[in-house]
Amino acid sequence: EIVMTQSPATLSVSPGERATLSCRASQSVSSNLAWYQQKPGQAPRLLIYGASTRATGIPARFSGSGSGTEFTLTISSLQSEDFAVYYCQQYNNWPLYTFGQGTKLEIK
Amino acid sequence: EVQLVQSGAEVKKPGESLKISCKGSGYSFTSYWIGWVRQMPGKGLEWMGIIYPGDSDTRYSPSFQGQVTISADKSISTAYLQWSSLKASDTAMYYCARLYSSGCLDYWGQGTLVTVSS
Numbered sequence: 001e002i003v004m005t006q007s008p009a010t011l012s013v014s015p016g017e018r019a020t021l022s023c024r025a026s027q028s029v030s031s032n033l034a035w036y037q038q039k040p041g042q043a044p045r046l047l048i049y050g051a052s053t054r055a056t057g058i059p060a061r062f063s064g065s066g067s068g069t070e071f072t073l074t075i076s077s078l079q080s081e082d083f084a085v086y087y088c089q090q091y092n093n094w095p096l097y098t099f100g101q102g103t104k105l106e107i108k
Numbered sequence: 109e110v111q112l113v114q115s116g117a118e119v120k121k122p123g124e125s126l127k128i129s130c131k132g133s134g135y136s137f138t139s140y141w142i143g144w145v146r147q148m149p150g151k152g153l154e155w156m157g158i159i160y161p162g163d164s165d166t167r168y169s170p171s172f173q174g175q176v177t178i179s180a181d182k183s184i185s186t187a188y189l190q191w192s193s194l195k196a197s198d199t200a201m202y203y204c205a206r207l208y209s210s211g212c213l214d215y216w217g218q219g220t221l222v223t224v225s226s
Contacts, residue, residue, distance in 0.1 A: 001170070032210065032211060034211075034212035034213070036153075036213070038153075043203055043205075043216040043217065043218055043219055044145075044153065044203070044205075044213070044216060045216070046208075046212060046213060046214050049208070049209055049212040049214075050209065050212075055214060087152065087153055089153075089155075089212065089213070091210055091211025091212055092211075094210075094211070095157075095158055095167035096155070096169060096170070097143075097155045097211055098155055099145075099152060099153040099154065099155060100152070101152045102152045102153075
């Protein structure tokens with residue numbers, strides 16, 4: 001099983017600032033990496049797939065980068081609605097896909 | 109519009125059986141894998157397994173193999189997740205979602221909360 005490790009567990013950032021979230025895979029997942037946002041009481045929402053492709057309707061302030069084992073989600077200028085929990089997911093190891101444990105992005 | 113609509117919240121006792129559902133609409137239900145994801149209270153997302161409704165090909169995460177059964181009825185565009193004997197540790201929110209681009213999850217159901225308590 002590929003283990004996905006996200007850091008930090010909690011990130012405190014002020015509105016308008018940049019947030020950088022990390023995700024590391026225990027072995028290469030190529031670019032088969034997705035990011036999701038989950039707000040309290042809601043289902044997760046797909047933000048990024050293929051490591052760097054924004055999903056439909058996702059604002060340009062969200063960007064993803066990386067390949068192999070190291071990945072980053074960057075939110076360029078945080079809006080109030082961006083404070084949530086973010087998960088990465090690898091889908092390289094068919095059919096044993098795995099999620100990271102999540103990073104909680106909170107208001108500083 | 110693509111939609112996945114899940115059945116409502118359930119409260120069950122340990123040892124009881126349960127089957128929850130996920131109905132797809134707005135797309136070709138038989139052409140996309142459907143995945144099930146568990147979220148225990150206050151915890152992260154866990155990949156349970158997937159099914160291809162077109163031929164009912166099913167794959168399970170090792171952690172869930174033998175613990176649950178995933179099925180689908182393509183005639184009514186519905187996928188299912190079932191337990192034969194619930195445990196308290198099955199208490200969680202369960203989500204279904206559509207697989208896109210080889211494995212990311214682009215559309216999600218609203219979730220079904222399962223509570224198992226004596």
